[in-house]
Amino acid sequence: MTLAEVIDDHFLARYRALLDAEDEAFDELEHAYEDGDRSHFEQNLTAWRDAIQRKLDYLHRKGVVLPPAVV
Numbered sequence: 001m002t003l004a005e006v007i008d009d010h011f012l013a014r015y016r017a018l019l020d021a022e023d024e025a026f027d028e029l030e031h032a033y034e035d036g037d038r039s040h041f042e043q044n045l046t047a048w049r050d051a052i053q054r055k056l057d058y059l060h061r062k063g064v065v066l067p068p069a070v071v
Helices: 009-035 038-061
Strands: none
Touching (some): 009 038
């Protein structure tokens, strides 16, 4: 299957949702950092990494990229 066959409306909608989740997680991380709230920062950092990993896993499953894992 070619890349052009993979990218369709469904792919773009799912990818947009994954990007939105990553963006939301980063916003929470940023707020915790700015507030100096270490415990929430750690939790939000984990949530942000998880959101990134979900996005990368999706792209990998679709064959769009072969990303390294977020550690």
